[in-house]
Amino acid sequence: MHSFGYRANALLTFAITILAVMCAIASISDNFNTPSPTSQVQVLNINWFRNKADGDDEVSMTMNISADLQSLFTWNTKQVFVFLAAEYETPQNSLNQVSLWDGIIPAKEHARFYIHTTNKYRFVDQGSNLRERDFNMTLHWHVMPKTGKMFADKIVMTGFRLPRSYR
């Protein structure tokens, strides 16, 4: 502590170490948050359903997606990435997940939403297994923190079925 430079160095190092500890504790405090999100998806219309030239099935649908994800936000949340995936089983694959729509929620005020949309990304199968297929609509989210650990979870909504024949 005998010179200006020595003291400045010691202070800066200690201050930054303490800042790292503060950020770690902030991340740990996220574990005390028990979120209670809700969501609902309605498939309004199957726009078209076809077998493509390369042999894969494809379907386009219009849906209403509504969700309330406000309880996911804490003081240490930067944004929530949310996406809707259609999940189903085929003889080829035990689990297929196809992302139909996604979005970024930057703040708590925008976390309660209602969207009327066609699928943002194409719903294409590996093969032609979609006729009369039962599938789940699963809403996944990733809570991205300002510092620390990212949490991911989902809500599974069952009871959806694709038509028997192509349209």
Place this chain on the structure above:
Amino acid sequence: MDVYMALFPCDSTLEDLTKRLHSLAAGFHELMQMKLVLYRIDANKMDWQGQKVAEQLMQIMLVVFAIAAFITGYVLGSFQLMLYVYAGGVVLTTLITIPNWPFFNRHPLKWLDPSEAEKHPKPQVVMGSVSKKKPAKK
């Protein structure tokens, strides 16, 4: 030897050369004395007690501000506020503990005055016999 021949004129006697070497050595000695004086001036800015106080004050202030900042940010739900309070605390700590304030120099060391040093010269070491004794002791 060539270096010395370059430094000093060729027509000097050995006596002249040794005199010049001695004056050079005396010059270095003066330089060292100057450095010692400068260090003493610098040391007077913050004494040992003050340095200890400065270090402790710095650590305590930073930890206190960190705790205060975290609680403020957590209760008010604002990560940014926590960072602002902490940054303010770091700046305040810098202003208090880094410059050489007078209250860090309340117990200055009393250095010996140069005139006193001349009255009590350092004891002369006898070169030949002492250097021969040391290896034997080891």
